Amino acid sequence: MKKRIKIITGSLLIAISYNIFFLSYDIIPNGIYGIASLINYVNNYDPALFLLMANVCLIILAYITLGPIKYKNYLLPGILIPLFIYIMNYFHLTVSFENLESITVVIAGSFITGLGYSLIYKAGDSVGGLDIIQDVLDSATTNKNKIVSYLVESIILLGTLLILGFESMLYSLIVILIIRYTATKSKIGISTSKMFYIITTKENEVKNYIMNELKHDLTEFNIKGGFSKNKSKIIMTSMDTKNYYELKEGVLLIDPKAFISITDGYEVINKNLSINKQDKNV
Incomplete structure (x- = not known):
């Protein structure tokens, strides 16, 4: 039930953004929605009908190539989004933003669309359109890339430039970048932790600082230098992003020559188990 609520809400947000922010102000969005907008602008063809037929x-195609299970991920959003757009157009549901700058409308529409994408992706579904083509191509080759998305978005930008002009093309580019960023973040998540990999000559001091001062667990790996062949250890620990500088600067104060590699950690499960057990036993 929660999954369907997310899909319905996400589809509704995409439709609202498309109809109120993009279609009403000749702003060309990304993907199949951008194609629908350009066709509508050129010959006044109903974008909802085009989107429905295309989806x-x-x-x-997804049913034939990806199978009867995978295709279901596109079914509900692929039908709901055009349906919501059609209903809003039928009842002429529009909002005037005459007092707002165009860039404000662009950013607002992009983030609302991105939020809609996020809800659908988090429900495990897809918005359809180019996602289907990309998934079909990915299933047929081991060389996975986003060439379809890049190609279509390039065509959309070129078409926008030729039909609506340079300013509209810039707005379209902003829309594409914001939606892509938001959609990507919704898929992989926002980094809440940092993974630290530390090589230091003051190993005991650094370990003491991490475990006793910062109250974080750690793991050690035995390593050998690829060039020097010298044996050493890597200290690995996970730290909340908000404590990122505290650990980095603390290690550098202990050993200014320490090697530190820091990567994003999108999810850490059972963090600090050893420290927590120790605290309970004290």
Whole structure:
């Protein structure tokens, strides 16, 4: 039930953004929605009808190529989004933003669309359209890339430039970048932790600082230098992003020559188990 609520809400947000922010102000969004907007601008063809027909054809393609289980991930959003757009157009649900700068409308529409994408992706589904084509291509080759998205977005930008002009093309580029960023973050998550890999000659002091001062667990790996062949150890620990500088600066104060590699950690499970057990036993 929660999954369907997310999909319905996400589809509704995408439709609201498309109809109120993009379609009403000749702003061309990304993907199949951008193609629908350009076609609508050139010959006044109903974008909702185009999106519905395109998604139905692509869903059938997904059923044939990806199988009867995978295609279901595109079914509900692929039908709901065009349906919501059609309903809003039918009842002429528009909002005037005459007092707002165009860039404000662009950013607002992009983030609302990105939020809609995020809800659908978090529900385990896809928005359909180019996602289907990309998944079909990915299933047929081991060389996975986003060439379809890049190609279509390039065509959209070129079409926007030729039809609506340079300013509209810039707005379209901003929309594409914001939606892509938001959608990517919704898939992989926002980094809440940092993974530290530390090589230091003052190993005991650094370990003491991490475990006793910062109250964080750590793991050690035995390593050998690729060039020097010298044996050493790597100290690995996970730290909340908000404590990132505290650990980094603390280690550098102990050993200014310490090697520190820091990467994003999107999810850490059972963090600090040893420290927590020790605290309970004290």
